Amino acid sequence: MGPFRTGILYGIVAVVVALAANLHFLLLDASGTPGWILAVIEDFRTTLALAAFLIIGILAxxxxxxxxxxxGVSYRSLxxxxxxxxxxxxxxxxxxALIIMVFLQATVLSGPMQTYAxxxxxxxxxxxxELGDRFSDPAEPVTAAQIEEDLAPPTLGSLGQSISNFVLRALLLGVAGALVGLLRGRRLARSEEAARRPSPEETRDEKQYPYEYPHGDNGAVSRDGEEDGRKE
Incomplete structure (x- = not known):
C-alpha cells in the first residue's frame, strides 16, 4: 500500500490505543478495582501508549x-x-485524536474523570x-490528595502542552520512519548487488576459459581461441 493509505490505516489503530489509554476511567470501576492494578495503570499507561505509537509507526x-x-529519482529515495x-x-x-480527548476531558468528561480520581x-x-511496609527504608509517603490531584481532569490550558507533545511525537515517529526507510533501502541495495554479482561457477569458468568466440559456419572454435578443425 501507498504511504497515505498505510498511514491512515495504522493511524486508526493508534487512535484505538489512545482511546484505551486516555479514556480508561470510563471503563474501570475504581471503587471495585484492586489498588495495585490502578497504580500500574496510572504509572505506565502513558509510557506504554507512547511505545505502542512508536511500534505502530514503525510497522506503517x-x-x-x-x-x-x-x-530521475532512485527507488531508495522514494x-x-x-x-x-x-x-x-x-x-x-x-x-x-489526543488533542480532542484532552478537550473532552476538560469539558464534558471532567465529572466522570474527577469521580474516578x-x-x-x-x-x-x-x-x-502496603508496599512500603515490606521495605526497611520505604519511600516518602504520599497522600490521597496528591494522588487525586495527579488524576484530576486537565484544564483547557493543558491544550498547549498537548500541541507541544503532538509536535514532538510527530518528530519522533518521522525519524523512526526515516530510519526504517534507510534500512530497507540499504537491504534493497545489497540484494541488487548480490543479484549482479556472478555466481562462483561463472567466475571459475571465466578464469579457466578466458577467451570464448562464437562458432563458425563450418567449424567450431575452442575456448582458448583455436579452431577445432571440425568441418562438414
Whole structure:
C-alpha cells in the first residue's frame, strides 16, 4: 500500500490505543478495582501508549511501498520519503485524536474523570503504604490528595502542552520512519548487488576459459581461441 493509505490505516489503530489509554476511567470501576492494578495503570499507561505509537509507526513504515515512481529519482529515495511520510501520518492522526480527548476531558468528561480520581486515590495510597511496609527504608509517603490531584481532569490550558507533545511525537515517529526507510533501502541495495554479482561457477569458468568466440559456419572454435578443425 501507498504511504497515505498505510498511514491512515495504522493511524486508526493508534487512535484505538489512545482511546484505551486516555479514556480508561470510563471503563474501570475504581471503587471495585484492586489498588495495585490502578497504580500500574496510572504509572505506565502513558509510557506504554507512547511505545505502542512508536511500534505502530514503525510497522506503517515497514508496510508502505512507493506507488508513484518519479523520473530521475532512485527507488531508495522514494522508499525513504514514503516510509517517513507513513510514520509521520500516524503521529498526526493520533495527535489530533489526543488533542480532542484532552478537550473532552476538560469539558464534558471532567465529572466522570474527577469521580474516578476520587475513588482511585485512596486505593492507590493504600497499595503504596502496603508496599512500603515490606521495605526497611520505604519511600516518602504520599497522600490521597496528591494522588487525586495527579488524576484530576486537565484544564483547557493543558491544550498547549498537548500541541507541544503532538509536535514532538510527530518528530519522533518521522525519524523512526526515516530510519526504517534507510534500512530497507540499504537491504534493497545489497540484494541488487548480490543479484549482479556472478555466481562462483561463472567466475571459475571465466578464469579457466578466458577467451570464448562464437562458432563458425563450418567449424567450431575452442575456448582458448583455436579452431577445432571440425568441418562438414
Amino acid at each position: 513504515a515497514l508496510r508502505t511501498t512507493p506507488e508513484r515512481l518519479d523520473e 522508499l525513504l520519503r514514503d516510509c517517513t511520510l507513513a510514520a509521520t501520518l500516524v503521529a498526526v492522526i493520533v495527535g489530533i 476520587s475513588d482511585a486515590a485512596p486505593r492507590i495510597v493504600a497499595y503504596i503504604e
